[in-house]
Amino acid sequence: MTAQALGAYGEDLAARYLRRRGMALLDRNWRCELGEIDLVLRDARTLVVCEVKTRRSIARGTPHEAVGPAKLARLRRLAARWMLEHDVHASHVRLDLVAVVAPHRGAVEIDHVVGIG
Amino acid sequence: MPIATTRTVTLQGAVGHLVQVQVDVAQGMVGTHLVGRADAAISEGRDRCRTAVSNSGFTWPATRRVTVLLSPADLPKRGSHFDLAIAVGVVCASHERLASVVTDDAVFLGELTLDGRLRSISGVLPMVMTARSRGISRVFVPETQVAEAALVPDVTVLGVRSFAQVIALLAGWEVPESPPIEAASASSFLQWRGEGRLVDVDLADLRGMEDAKFALEVAAAGGHHLMLSGPKGAGKTSLAERMPTILPDLSVEEALEVTAVRSLAGSIDVSEGLVTRPPFFAPHHSATRAGLLGGGTGRVRPGELSRAHCGVLLLDEFPLFQADILEALRQPLESGEVTISRGEETATFPARGMFVLACNPCPCGNYSADARLSRCDCPETQRRRYRSRISGPIADRIDIVRHVEAIRRPRVDLPFDLPEPSDVVRARVLAARERQAERFRGASWRLNAHAPGPVLAERWPLTAEAAAMVDDAVYGGELTQRGAVRVHRLAWTVADLSRVGRPGVAEVDVALALRSGRPLATQVWTRQAG
Numbered sequence: 239m240t241a242q243a244l245g246a247y248g249e250d251l252a253a254r255y256l257r258r259r260g261m262a263l264l265d266r267n268w269r270c271e272l273g274e275i276d277l278v279l280r281d282a283r284t285l286v287v288c289e290v291k292t293r294r295s296i297a298r299g300t301p302h303e304a305v306g307p308a309k310l311a312r313l314r315r316l317a318a319r320w321m322l323e324h325d326v327h328a329s330h331v332r333l334d335l336v337a338v339v340a341p342h343r344g345a346v347e348i349d350h351v352v353g354i355g
Numbered sequence: 356m357p358i359a360t361t362r363t364v365t366l367q368g369a370v371g372h373l374v375q376v377q378v379d380v381a382q383g384m385v386g387t388h389l390v391g392r393a394d395a396a397i398s399e400g401r402d403r404c405r406t407a408v409s410n411s412g413f414t415w416p417a418t419r420r421v422t423v424l425l426s427p428a429d430l431p432k433r434g435s436h437f438d439l440a441i442a443v444g445v446v447c448a449s450h451e452r453l454a455s456v457v458t459d460d461a462v463f464l465g466e467l468t469l470d471g472r473l474r475s476i477s478g479v480l481p482m483v484m485t486a487r488s489r490g491i492s493r494v495f496v497p498e499t500q501v502a503e504a505a506l507v508p509d510v511t512v513l514g515v516r517s518f519a520q521v522i523a524l525l526a527g528w529e530v531p532e533s534p535p536i537e538a539a540s541a542s543s544f545l546q547w548r549g550e551g552r553l554v555d556v557d558l559a560d561l562r563g564m565e566d567a568k569f570a571l572e573v574a575a576a577g578g579h580h581l582m583l584s585g586p587k588g589a590g591k592t593s594l595a596e597r598m599p600t601i602l603p604d605l606s607v608e609e610a611l612e613v614t615a616v617r618s619l620a621g622s623i624d625v626s627e628g629l630v631t632r633p634p635f636f637a638p639h640h641s642a643t644r645a646g647l648l649g650g651g652t653g654r655v656r657p658g659e660l661s662r663a664h665c666g667v668l669l670l671d672e673f674p675l676f677q678a679d680i681l682e683a684l685r686q687p688l689e690s691g692e693v694t695i696s697r698g699e700e701t702a703t704f705p706a707r708g709m710f711v712l713a714c715n716p717c718p719c720g721n722y723s724a725d726a727r728l729s730r731c732d733c734p735e736t737q738r739r740r741y742r743s744r745i746s747g748p749i750a751d752r753i754d755i756v757r758h759v760e761a762i763r764r765p766r767v768d769l770p771f772d773l774p775e776p777s778d779v780v781r782a783r784v785l786a787a788r789e790r791q792a793e794r795f796r797g798a799s800w801r802l803n804a805h806a807p808g809p810v811l812a813e814r815w816p817l818t819a820e821a822a823a824m825v826d827d828a829v830y831g832g833e834l835t836q837r838g839a840v841r842v843h844r845l846a847w848t849v850a851d852l853s854r855v856g857r858p859g860v861a862e863v864d865v866a867l868a869l870r871s872g873r874p875l876a877t878q879v880w881t882r883q884a885g
Contacts, residue, residue: 302418310384337418344503349418354384 244340248274248292249276252336255348261286268320275316285328287317292338301337305354357381359448362462363440364493365432365480368695368702369529369616371485373462375426376437378444383420390426394433403435404442411471411519416449421433431699436476439465442518443525456525461493462486463521464504465650469517472498481615483507495521503618506629507611557759558597559776566875567594570757572780575601575870576787577848578802579841580688580710580752584745584872585759587720591713594759595637595669598711600777602633602666603785606801609665612705616657616664619704634666634708640675648683649695660687663708672742673712676756681749684710691805707805712753714745723760754804754841756872787851803847808840817846821863828867840864 239247245310251264256279264285265278277288291301313333321328335351361376387401408415420749423441425432440463447453464482465473475497483494493511496504501514515521516532523530558568567583571594574581583591605613610629617630638647638659645651648659648799660668670676682792687693691707715739716722722731791802794815800806806815816822825842828834834842845866846858855862868875 296417300385300417305384307384351382351418353382 241332243322244294244330245290248340249290250335251338251340251346251348252288252290253277255336255350256286256288258316259350264318265270265324269317270316270323272316272319273311273312275320283328284332285317285321285326285329286332286334287313287320288336289313290332290336290338292340294339295341296339301339302335302349302351305335308352357448357454359444359458361440361444361447361458362486364439364462364485365430365437366478366481366485366619367431367700368649368704369619369657369661370703371481371610372427372430373485373491374432374437374440376440376444377424377426378441378448379422379424380416380419380445380448381422385418385420387421387423389423389425391423391428392431393437394427394431394675395668396435397425397432397437398469400435400438400441403438403469404445407438407467407471407518408442408506408683410469410516411522413446413450413522416445419449421445421449434476434478434734435466435474436464436482438467439463439473439518439521442467443521446522447525451695453522453526458525461495461525462491462493463495465495465497465515467518472516473518475499477670478619480506480611480618481502483510483512483810484611484615488509495524499623501727506614508607513579541577544858556597557777558780559598559774561590561593561597562774563756564590564594564759567757567759568775568780569875570755570869571598572601572784573845573848573852574598574709574711575756575780576755576784576852577791577844578707578709578804579754579845579848580804581755581757582712582714582745582753583751583757583759584716586723586761589716589759592669592671595667595671595711596635597715597777598667598669598709599633599635601780601784603781603788604631605629605633605665607830608812611843613665613739614659617706620657620662634663636663636666636667637669637671640670640672642676642680644677644680644683647680647714648687648693649702649704650697655695655697655700655768657704658693659710660684660693661704666708667711668708669711669713671713674714674741678744681744683750685752688749710753715741716742754845757869758872758874783852786854787848790851790854791847803844803851806844806847808843811840811843814858815847817843817863818859821846821859824860824863824867833871836865838870840872844881845869 257263261279261281263277263279268275268278268345275287276290279288289305291304297310310333319330332353335354337349339347357380359378363374363376364371365374389398389401405415442465446689447456464476464479466476470476479496479500480503484507486494487507487510493513494504495513495515498514498516501512504512513524519531538852570581573579575598583594585591610631611636614629636659645658647658648660649656687706688710693704693706695702717730717733718741719733722738723729795801825839829839842863846862849862850858851866
């Protein structure tokens with residue numbers, strides 16, 4: 239599995255996981271010149287911009303650690319751009335992280351961080 | 356939300372403060388945030404803690420936001436010894452099987468290495484003393500410093516080698532590697548530096564000067580400051596040097612304080628035991644402000660003033676000390692402590708020693724009030740300038756003033772007597788101090804000289820006639836208000852030495868004479884010897 243394929247696999251898992259939690263998927267892999275949003279969802283009255291990080295193992299650090307202040311700032315700009323482009327005016331916007339650890343053998347671990355930053 | 360609380364101590368000079376370390380592990384952007392005025396050494400500890408925890412077989416919460424709060428939040432905190440408290444807090448907050456661990460009664464002191472072992476730190480003794488005074492019953496220290504920490508009685512000292520050992524002890528698991536050493540309490544160290552330090556000087560070496568010797572005895576008994584003036588070669592320095600020989604051994608409490616100051620000054624190996632004899636320091640008049648009062652670059656160190664805590668500080672030829680240093684002596688003379696303020700930082704050290712100020716009557720040292728004996732050739736203006744430094748605010752804070760004259764042929768009407776040896780005098784001083792301890796039981800001071808004036812007036816007044824005598828001296832302009840309080844204290848010491856229940860006219864008369872520099876009637880000190 240290539241890195242891209244692993245990423246897509248993680249995003250699939252994350253989307254399914256969040257939908258089961260009662261969130262509605264609005265968009266996937268939305269791109270503009272600022273970058274890419276993995277998942278856009280609606281959680282009741284809140285618009286959720288979700289970053290998905292997938293790793294085979296945590297030997298080189300946890301997926302959580304890959305999201306730093308720079309990434310967070312970019313996600314904020316992307317969220318604003320997405321709303322502008324789609325003429326959506328959500329009163330509450332939240333940035334989430336779904337960390338997926340999918341080892342070659344054994345169970346996949348999914349950790350949903352509600353509201354980072 | 357998992358929150359864990361641990362405790363440690365931070366020092367401001369010799370004064371310690373208990374610091375609460377609260378750790379919260381929660382969802383959010385991954386990182387470790389330290390709040391609460393931590394210095395660089397503590398902040399760097401984040402990386403030491405993380406690696407040490409991982410290398411000790413525990414997982415660091417690398418998927419969570421870790422917030423470490425050091426409180427009280429307004430107190431600046433310093434020292435690498437915070438590592439242990441922070442690491443224990445993080446591990447307890449992030450491991451469910453450690454959620455029930457109780458650390459309320461414990462203080463953690465230690466710097467971590469990357470492999471999770473504990474390095475020794477400075478200031479263990481005053482930190483453990485602080486912990487004890489705040490009701491802490493268990494102290495975790497690096498194994499190498501067990502001996503130092505165990506000088507403090509009534510605290511269980513746990514010497515540990517590694518972070519893993521600390522967690523195992525807390526959780527009640529089997530302790531890895533060798534078991535920690537639980538050290539014995541203070542008693543075994545107390546006599547380590549015993550009588551041997553009574554250096555080979557003795558009061559019996561000095562002939563005559565009975566008047567000054569009596570003043571020395573009163574000063575020693577009540578903890579009073581003393582000024583000796585007199586011409587060169589009269590024996591002022593010799594007298595002052597013998598002051599420690601008539602002081603009793605330090606109490607456990609005093610020994611801890613004195614040793615703690617030495618430990619901060621870095622001048623002794625504390626693990627060798629407590630200092631049990633009163634210290635004696637005689638800085639030269641060219642000493643710097645930092646050397647005398649405390650200070651220095653980097654960490655604030657105690658000066659000679661504090662190192663002479665519970666002992667004797669001799670300032671020989673004190674008018675030659677820099678004027679601003681003499682001014683700075685006012686606070687310690689009055690309050691018994693030195694406070695050094697420097698930017699963000701304030702350090703307080705104890706300085707409750709006895710000050711002995713020695714001075715010549717003039718710059719050349721040959722002046723005598725008796726014109727026949729005076730061989731002084733200083734110009735009058737210089738002599739006056741020198742005098743002006745002796746009087747003033749410092750002199751007002753000195754309890755006893757004595758003039759020492761060069762020894763002359765013994766007076767024929769006195770029986771020939773060998774001078775009293777120091778241990779005889781010391782026994783009387785000890786008895787007088789025991790009377791004071793009895794009287795001041797439960798109070799925060801131990802000696803007459805440290806008793807607050809208002810409390811003294813209220814609870815331990817003079818007899819009516821004696822009080823009237825003091826009032827007369829004040830109204831007559833002979834005494835200041837501050838001087839009146841000092842005479843009151845002195846009168847109590849004189850009473851304690853002569854085993855009188857309450858100071859009356861006789862004691863106040865002696866006290867007034869001691870304070871004003873007036874020579875004492877011969878029977879005062881002969882009565883003492885008898």
